[in-house]
Amino acid sequence: MRFTVNGKSRRLDVHPLKRLLDVLREDCGLSGTKEGCGEGECGACTVLVDGVAVNSCLVPAAHAAGTRVTTIEGLEGRHPLQRAFVEHGGAQCGICTPGMIMAAVALGRKPTREAMRVGLAGNLCRCTGYTAIYRSIQRASGDSKNRGDRKDRGVQKNRTRSSTTIESRRISRKK
Amino acid sequence: MASHGLKAVGHNVLRKEGIEKVTGAARYLDDLPFPNLLHARTIRSTIPAGEIADIRFNFDTAGFAIVDHRDIPGRNVVALIEDDQPCLAERSIRHVAEPILLLAHEDRERLLSADVQIDYRESTPVYDAESSPTVFKRIAIVKGDIEQGFAAADVIVEGEYRTGHQEQLYIEPNAVVAVPEADGAMTVYGSMQCPYYVHRALVVLLGLPADKVRVIQTETGGGFGGKEEYPSTIAGHAALLARKTGRPVKLVYDRVEDMIATTKRHPSVIRHRTGVTRDGRLTAVDIDAVLDGGAYATLSAVVLSRGIIHASGPYRCDHVRIRGRAAMTNTPPNGAFRGFGAPQTQFAVEVHMERIAETLGLDPVRLRELNALRPGDTTATGQRMGRDCSALRVLREAVKRTGFNRKRKALAGTNRGIGLSLFFHGSGFTGGGEIKLASKASLALTEHGARILVASTEIGQGTRTMHAQIVAEALGWPYDSIEVNAADTAVVPDSGPTVASRTCMIVGRILQRCAEEMRDRLGTLSPREYLRKHGPLVVTKEYERPHEMSWDDNSYQGDAYGSYGWGCDVVEIDVDRDTWEARPVAFSTVHEIGKAIHPLLAAGQIEGGSAQGLGYALLEEVVMRDGRMANASLTNYIIPTTLDTPPLQVTMFENPYKHGPFGAKGVGEMPIDGPAPAVINALRHAGFDVREIPATPERVMAAPRLEGGKAERRKGSKARRLEG
Numbered sequence: 061m062r063f064t065v066n067g068k069s070r071r072l073d074v075h076p077l078k079r080l081l082d083v084l085r086e087d088c089g090l091s092g093t094k095e096g097c098g099e100g101e102c103g104a105c106t107v108l109v110d111g112v113a114v115n116s117c118l119v120p121a122a123h124a125a126g127t128r129v130t131t132i133e134g135l136e137g138r139h140p141l142q143r144a145f146v147e148h149g150g151a152q153c154g155i156c157t158p159g160m161i162m163a164a165v166a167l168g169r170k171p172t173r174e175a176m177r178v179g180l181a182g183n184l185c186r187c188t189g190y191t192a193i194y195r196s197i198q199r200a201s202g203d204s205k206n207r208g209d210r211k212d213r214g215v216q217k218n219r220t221r222s223s224t225t226i227e228s229r230r231i232s233r234k235k
Numbered sequence: 236m237a238s239h240g241l242k243a244v245g246h247n248v249l250r251k252e253g254i255e256k257v258t259g260a261a262r263y264l265d266d267l268p269f270p271n272l273l274h275a276r277t278i279r280s281t282i283p284a285g286e287i288a289d290i291r292f293n294f295d296t297a298g299f300a301i302v303d304h305r306d307i308p309g310r311n312v313v314a315l316i317e318d319d320q321p322c323l324a325e326r327s328i329r330h331v332a333e334p335i336l337l338l339a340h341e342d343r344e345r346l347l348s349a350d351v352q353i354d355y356r357e358s359t360p361v362y363d364a365e366s367s368p369t370v371f372k373r374i375a376i377v378k379g380d381i382e383q384g385f386a387a388a389d390v391i392v393e394g395e396y397r398t399g400h401q402e403q404l405y406i407e408p409n410a411v412v413a414v415p416e417a418d419g420a421m422t423v424y425g426s427m428q429c430p431y432y433v434h435r436a437l438v439v440l441l442g443l444p445a446d447k448v449r450v451i452q453t454e455t456g457g458g459f460g461g462k463e464e465y466p467s468t469i470a471g472h473a474a475l476l477a478r479k480t481g482r483p484v485k486l487v488y489d490r491v492e493d494m495i496a497t498t499k500r501h502p503s504v505i506r507h508r509t510g511v512t513r514d515g516r517l518t519a520v521d522i523d524a525v526l527d528g529g530a531y532a533t534l535s536a537v538v539l540s541r542g543i544i545h546a547s548g549p550y551r552c553d554h555v556r557i558r559g560r561a562a563m564t565n566t567p568p569n570g571a572f573r574g575f576g577a578p579q580t581q582f583a584v585e586v587h588m589e590r591i592a593e594t595l596g597l598d599p600v601r602l603r604e605l606n607a608l609r610p611g612d613t614t615a616t617g618q619r620m621g622r623d624c625s626a627l628r629v630l631r632e633a634v635k636r637t638g639f640n641r642k643r644k645a646l647a648g649t650n651r652g653i654g655l656s657l658f659f660h661g662s663g664f665t666g667g668g669e670i671k672l673a674s675k676a677s678l679a680l681t682e683h684g685a686r687i688l689v690a691s692t693e694i695g696q697g698t699r700t701m702h703a704q705i706v707a708e709a710l711g712w713p714y715d716s717i718e719v720n721a722a723d724t725a726v727v728p729d730s731g732p733t734v735a736s737r738t739c740m741i742v743g744r745i746l747q748r749c750a751e752e753m754r755d756r757l758g759t760l761s762p763r764e765y766l767r768k769h770g771p772l773v774v775t776k777e778y779e780r781p782h783e784m785s786w787d788d789n790s791y792q793g794d795a796y797g798s799y800g801w802g803c804d805v806v807e808i809d810v811d812r813d814t815w816e817a818r819p820v821a822f823s824t825v826h827e828i829g830k831a832i833h834p835l836l837a838a839g840q841i842e843g844g845s846a847q848g849l850g851y852a853l854l855e856e857v858v859m860r861d862g863r864m865a866n867a868s869l870t871n872y873i874i875p876t877t878l879d880t881p882p883l884q885v886t887m888f889e890n891p892y893k894h895g896p897f898g899a900k901g902v903g904e905m906p907i908d909g910p911a912p913a914v915i916n917a918l919r920h921a922g923f924d925v926r927e928i929p930a931t932p933e934r935v936m937a938a939p940r941l942e943g944g945k946a947e948r949r950k951g952s953k954a955r956r957l958e959g
Contacts, residue, residue, distance in 0.1 A: 094407070102406055102490075155407040178877075186403075188846075
């Protein structure tokens with residue numbers, strides 16, 4: 061089969077029913093795409109095929125022939141979502157993260173809360189409760205000029221609509 | 236957030252392995268290349284109880300490696316607490332999916348198509364823990380005189396509460412690779428929480444000296460307790476095949492196998508009998524808890540221990556009796572899951588408190604305020620609460636922030652209900668557990684800073700980051716100058732398992748002491764100057780129990796935990812009168828955690844644990860049919876998706892624990908204690924008398940209606956809305 065992976069044209073000799081997930085991981089050496097369930101439920105294997113987010117565990121190689129496939133490696137660490145997922149808690153154990161980011165890429169710029177809820181419903185995350193994922197996506201599509209310099213700063217609760225509040229007041233000692 | 240002069244602690248520094256995780260560069264077990272690798276498969280029992288009669292191989296075995304119990308050079312056990320579980324069944328079968336044989340082959344297709352037929356002589360299985368004749372562990376807590384307590388009561392309220400299994404459902408299934416070394420040694424790489432648990436199990440199974448076994452944790456895609464003890468089994472299997480073949484062997488479960496065969500949260504049946512005065516003071520608390528341990532003991536004894544210590548909730552009462560037992564059934568063994576017994580028992584006590592308030596006609600907040608533990612009060616084990624007791628504070632804060640009382644009135648008579656739960660969670664191993672563990676941590680000086688050497692694992696919660704912050708702060712050096720070594724038993728000391736909300740409070744504290752000594756030794760020298768002048772420096776420290784703590788394992792009295800975190804959840808649910816689905820539409824929680832070392836990561840624990848708790852309350856049902864999980868797939872076992880998870884409002888307070896690093900207590904487990912009772916109490920407010928979780932649509936539909944005609948009125952009100 062011939063297809064384009066992360067901008068590079070590839071020609072592979074694989075079984076037409078081999079899962080795109082395995083083609084990417086085994087034949088293309090791209091292990092960033094993960095398998096969580098193998099039945100199209102968890103979304104950990106999400107990649108973009110011609111710009112559309114798909115579960116690569118459900119796509120036979122033959123269906124990917126002639127298409128443009130983008131995996132997490134194709135973002136080259138430069139997509140604003142990637143930095144935002146680190147800075148705002150969108151990635152915990154990280155196993156759902158590549159698929160989650162690819163699904164978030166497919167949402168386009170500045171998705172609404174409802175667009176995120178619906179658009180990410182096929183991507184399971186067991187660590188975050190999704191709150192930090194929404195936060196990360198909102199930050200990535202918001203003030204990109206602040207990317208990269210948020211290190212060593214506290215939670216900026218006044219600047220954002222983050223749902224998290226932290227108060228360090230000592231608790232009253234009164235009974 | 237104010238950090239009071241702290242430079243690393245209390246700041247949201249960049250997580251150590253964050254970039255790798257978002258770029259796809261992080262290597263999980265299945266991403267690692269191993270030359271000359273064999274793939275492996277586990278042949279498992281298909282009956283719940285009986286004996287193996289015959290095994291036949293209906294395939295050409297050439298090219299296959301086949302291992303059974305006779306290939307075990309050491310002891311055929313999964314070494315943990317009781318050593319009752321065989322690594323491979325010999326004759327007796329106690330549960331479906333019990334491992335019997337192991338196959339390995341180069342070619343995955345041939346491996347999967349190999350047909351092994353096993354004939355059995357079946358016996359009668361036991362599925363009911365309450366009537367099971369085999370009890371793994373009994374524990375009783377007695378405080379005061381229960382009869383005297385009941386004599387002082389105006390009213391006695393009784394109730395029975397049930398909870399189901401819950402699957403951890405980490406997104407990365409269990410996975411290991413075993414690599415045989417030239418000198419008979421064995422190295423195992425894998426997804427796991429506790430490298431030294433695996434190490435010990437392999438030493439016993441393989442009959443090797445400790446220095447011939449090496450265990451290395453690979454990047455781990457979630458654990459939640461599900462990778463506490465189970466990796467000892469799968470690592471043993473891969474190691475046996477690797478030993479027999481002399482080649483690296485990979486064993487990676489698919490989702491179905493992971494769900495059918497591995498441990499889950501213990502189901503429970505918990506009965507409460509409570510004496511209370513008319514004005515709402517608890518006079519007698521009598522609790523009986525039964526946990527379904529499944530087929531082997533695994534960690535049931537300690538799950539039971541934590542469960543019953545938390546069973547009376549964050550409340551004071553002079554006369555308490557708590558009796559618990561963990562019993563055997565012919566189902567796959569249950570084991571560790573975030574919360575470790577406390578979510579079950581605190582579900583029961585918090586729904587029971589709601590029912591006491593209903594019985595007395597008291598406001599549920601008022602009842603909790605009256606009885607909540609205050610500094611100076613004692614728990615069921617007689618532990619005296621110190622200044623770091625925050626039960627009242629989190630309760631009042633949650634009520635205020637959510638407008639609970641106002642909403643409760645406004646929602647009455649609608650399809651919505653609002654409920655709350657008050658809970659606590661002890662940090663660290665129970666009772667004398669930390670003394671027995673005697674955990675160690677090391678800190679090595681490097682040219683530009685220090686390297687942390689601990690067996691604590693990063694499984695998503697931020698261990699590396701949080702430990703590096705503690706060390707950086709104690710040394711007064713930049714966060715970036717602190718490296719974290721891989722959890723590799725050949726290099727790091729045994730810091731104990733990564734469980735029990737102990738990684739920050741216990742191991743973090745040991746690291747803090749290492750850093751303080753390193754700082755003192757260096758004096759005014761830079762790391763490079765010190766290394767030139769004095770040579771390498773590694774500081775190792777061991778856990779030290781605070782001198783004021785004491786615990787008696789026989790009477791179960793004393794300081795069960797160094798400190799407790801405190802939480803209060805408020806949930807609003809909406810009941811669909813056509814489908815009987817109860818959906819959480821708003822969730823708010825207030826947690827007091829001592830000190831948030833990394834506020835964003837701490838909030839992440841609370842958000843994620845709360846979502847898991849909402850799943851436990853409403854969605855996650857393990858259907859056991861003839862001892863086998865009947866819905867072992869992500870299609871049929873439902874965990875919360877984005878659409879099932881309401882916005883999660885988290886508020887954290889800090890009331891420092893004096894022996895925690897910079898005041899920190901544990902935070903990992905507590906968030907899962909609260910959502911289930913808050914959801915059920917919200918359902919009660921909406922008129923549904925549910926006492927069992929998960930509250931599936933079937934259970935909501937079948938639940939008795941509360942307060943007579945109220946449900947009818949609600950029905951009417953919806954009808955009016957629809958017409959309008």
